[in-house]
Amino acid sequence: MSWADAQRYCREKYIDLATFETIYDSNMVTGVTDSWIGLHDDPQSWKDNMGNDTNSWRWSATGETSRTGYQRWAPNEPDGSRENRICVQMLPSGEWDDYGSKTSQSEKTFVFVTTPYYWRLARIYCRLFHTDLAFIENDEENDAVSAMIGNRIVWIGLHRVRWTWSDKSLSPYRNWESERPDYSLSREHCVYITPSQDWDDGDCSSKMDFVCHGVRTLKTMIRMKMKTSADITDPATNAQILQQVATLSVLFCLFS
Secondary structure (H helix, E strand, C coil), X not given: CCHHHHHHHHHHHCCEECCCCCHHHHHCCXXXXXXXXXXXXXXXXXXXXXXXXXXXXXXXXXXXCCCCCCCCECCCCCXXXXXXXXXXXXXXXXXXXXXXCCCCHHHCCCCCCCCCCCHHHHHHHHHHHCCCCCCCCCHHHHHHHHHHHCCCCEEEEEECCCCEECCCCCCCCCCECCCCCCCHHHCEEEEEECCCCCEEEEECCCCCEECEECCCCCCCCCCCCCCCCCCCCCHHHHHHHHHHHHHHHHHHHHHC
């Protein structure tokens, strides 16, 4: 199936597409062909809108996604064409571009720092000596920063976490094949596990086998209706009824 169809199937029949938290989880999957797992980077969360998912763009100053939905992307941006394109720079035109980095808001002021740093070091600098990397919510603020930087390209505070699990798990475990992910033609947003148990990124519309995850035990709810002429408000009677219910529950667990 395609990744989306595989996700629907797993959610209907089990819990979700497989999530891996350790190498031991990954080693449990043996004898498979290339098969979809739950890791993906849904473009709907970051490409066409600001989104509100785990892998959506968020401002460094707040740790949150955009409050106003404001965006000023350059044409065909963000494209997410490389693994480390999770930080945003402002171009001389005032437009935004996602780019790689090696490693009260009503009275905002902006400070232009002309010392080059990687994005993470730039954020540390701004937090030490100012408030944070620039947090932009409207055209006026964007124009103010654009006028300040002239023909330079500068970091701003927008960034995101790249890959997320289908079941919203926060597992940080990754087992990428060498030189993967490679984002071929900027279309590979879903992850599959190979027969060697390494992971690769693939086109979500491709049809593959897939791995679901479920639960080892199931919970069953039993409803019982009791009829009695006894006074159930009497503490002794009440205790006796509860004891009988507990005994029935144990017997059900033993023989189910």
